[in-house]
Structure formats: C-alpha cells, structure tokens
Amino acid sequence: MSLLTHDPMVRAASAVGREGRRPLPVSAVLADLDRALRDGEVRSRRPLPTGFEALDRAIAGGLKPGELVLIGGGQGIGKTTLTLQMARNLAANGTHVLYVCYEHDERFLLTRLLTMESHDPSDEERERGIRLREVLARIEEAGGREGASLQALVAGTPALARATARISAYADRLLLQRGSGSYTDLAALAAEVAGLRDSHPHAPCVLFLDYLQKVPVHPEPLTETERVTRVVEGLKDLALSLDLPVVAIVAAEKEGLRAPRLRLHHLRGGSAILYEADIILILNEKHRIVTKQHLTYNALQAQGLHAWVVCSIEKNRAGRQLIDLEFRKRFEYACFDPDGGPVTEILIDERIERD
Numbered sequence: 001m002s003l004l005t006h007d008p009m010v011r012a013a014s015a016v017g018r019e020g021r022r023p024l025p026v027s028a029v030l031a032d033l034d035r036a037l038r039d040g041e042v043r044s045r046r047p048l049p050t051g052f053e054a055l056d057r058a059i060a061g062g063l064k065p066g067e068l069v070l071i072g073g074g075q076g077i078g079k080t081t082l083t084l085q086m087a088r089n090l091a092a093n094g095t096h097v098l099y100v101c102y103e104h105d106e107r108f109l110l111t112r113l114l115t116m117e118s119h120d121p122s123d124e125e126r127e128r129g130i131r132l133r134e135v136l137a138r139i140e141e142a143g144g145r146e147g148a149s150l151q152a153l154v155a156g157t158p159a160l161a162r163a164t165a166r167i168s169a170y171a172d173r174l175l176l177q178r179g180s181g182s183y184t185d186l187a188a189l190a191a192e193v194a195g196l197r198d199s200h201p202h203a204p205c206v207l208f209l210d211y212l213q214k215v216p217v218h219p220e221p222l223t224e225t226e227r228v229t230r231v232v233e234g235l236k237d238l239a240l241s242l243d244l245p246v247v248a249i250v251a252a253e254k255e256g257l258r259a260p261r262l263r264l265h266h267l268r269g270g271s272a273i274l275y276e277a278d279i280i281l282i283l284n285e286k287h288r289i290v291t292k293q294h295l296t297y298n299a300l301q302a303q304g305l306h307a308w309v310v311c312s313i314e315k316n317r318a319g320r321q322l323i324d325l326e327f328r329k330r331f332e333y334a335c336f337d338p339d340g341g342p343v344t345e346i347l348i349d350e351r352i353e354r355d
Helices: 008-013 026-039 053-058 079-092 106-117 132-143 150-155 158-168 186-199 224-242 254-258 271-276 299-307 350-354
Strands: 068-073 096-101 174-178 205-210 246-250 279-285 308-316 323-330
Touching: 053 308, 053 323, 068 079, 068 224, 079 096, 079 106, 079 174, 079 205, 079 246, 096 106, 096 186, 106 132, 106 158, 106 174, 132 150, 150 158, 186 205, 186 224, 205 224, 224 246, 224 271, 299 308
Parallel strands: 068 246, 068 279, 096 174, 096 205, 205 246
Antiparallel strands: 279 308, 308 323
C-alpha cells in the first residue's frame, strides 16, 4: 500500500478521528451491544497478552483495544528490545502486528528476531542460542561467498536454522516497516492499519511505533510540544477509531536522563502525553535506582543489579499503578527474560511518588 499523501487511502485515513460522532440514545447503544455479542465481537476484545506474565497480570491481562500504551526510558535501556519482543509474542499467538520503526530498517529488526528466536531462556541447558554479534558476523561473511542464500547461511548453524523455523510460524502476521520522518505521518499509519484490519477483519491487530517523537506532522508546528501533542492525540484517536491497541516508545527530556530516576514527568513532549495515554511504562536501570543500603553492604549483590531493568507502571487508567516490576536483560540474545516479577528492594523516590 502506498504511503504517498496523494493516495486516496491515505486521504481517507486522515479523516479518522476528525469527524465528530452524532449523539446516540441508550437504546441504540444497547442494540449495538446485542449485535456485538451475537457476532462474537466481545470475544475479540479480550486482552492480548504481551508474553511478560508479571506485566500482563498487572495490567489486567494484556493490551486492550482502544488503549494507547507509552514506553519511556533512557538510551540503550532496551525499549526497542522490549517492544519488538512483545510484537513477536503477540504475532506468535495469532495477533496481526505492524511494527513501524523510525530508527532502524527492517533488516536490522530481523537480525534481532533471529537472535531472539535462537534462544529459549526456559531451556538454556539444552538449547544454545547464537549471540547478536555472531549473527551479524555470519550474515556479513555469508554475503561474500559465491551462491550466497539464506538456506546456505543457516545450513551449518543449528541455532539459526531453529530461529528461521520459529519465525516462519508467524512471519505473515508480523509486518516490519521503516518509518520515514518525512511522510510516514498519522494519515499513513492509519491507512496501513486500516488495510491490515480489512485484510484480517476477525483477527486482533496491534500497532507498535518506535518512536513517537519521530512521527512527522504536516505542516510542521512551531514547537515540539505542539507537534507531540498532535501526534499523541492522533494516536489515541487511531486506537479508538480502529479499535486496536497502539504501543509507542517515547523519548525522555535531557533533564530526565540526568535525574537519579526517570519518572513519568520526564517524558518529552508536554502534558498531552500524560493525559492521553492509558498506560505508561518507564524503564530504569535497576542498579541506578535502588537505595544505598542495597549497594553498601553486599558488593556481589550490587554488581548483580546491573543485569536487571525495572519496568514501572506509572499510569494505568483501568487498574493499579505505581507498580515496579523487574526483568533480566539478555541483550546478547536481543531479548529480556520474560519471567520477571515485582521488585523486592526499596527504590529511590518510592515514598515520595506514592504519597
């Protein structure tokens, strides 16, 4: 599907969320609910598990249609890793996913999927994965040979053969797209998602964006705050109008990156981010945000904290919030260990934020 702004699909999609809805009498809403129950639409609105069980429990089962979920964190903390792993988990369970990345191209994302799929954290003793740097090296090496092909690449590497077989099971349900800062705007995103929904009318769909501040707005607003406001409001409208979850990575202010602990108010772009989002997750390095008592008396434990990221549910419109979960980094395999859980240590600023 073309992403050019003169495409009629794009022009039609740009109207999503703009036109106001007429008032409905309660009798019409009741009739619509009856129709939805008869047609099975209510069943299709069940939460979609992200594959991170501790997180899914905290947000009442997973991602829900119409919700806007934002994920913030500093550079290199694993935001792309987390969202791509979620996208993979959803696709593997039957959901159709569009993952739009403004930072990296499709092949970059694919190398991470190959690395991720080569490794099963629940079966580390028997299943030896292939590390990301080795995947990249093998692709580069294979490209210089005569008769290079994907089949030849994986033939001598069981971990890569295993990874490609696993990816093939959901390859048609996970769509990767390199976003353009010039023309992959809200209208283009809406058109792509609408096309995906039309192709799979009875299957759940999810949109992932990496990342929100890169989505272009035409004409260009005078300030970044205005631009981000229009984007975040547009994404929320898109989630409601097309009845699907939207998950977007959000950049942090420089002040937040220098702060001892990144919090909700450090996200870049103004108050619309805080108001429009249904769920906001903030990622922090665990070793940076535990209180000093955990670092002073046990040097071995303190060193081990570097292997963990804290995922804080700072906003949850439909349930509990201010919940701190932890997940182990397995970045050599381009993933997190999904078997995380609540943080047991005391974190800095915890009492201040809870009061």
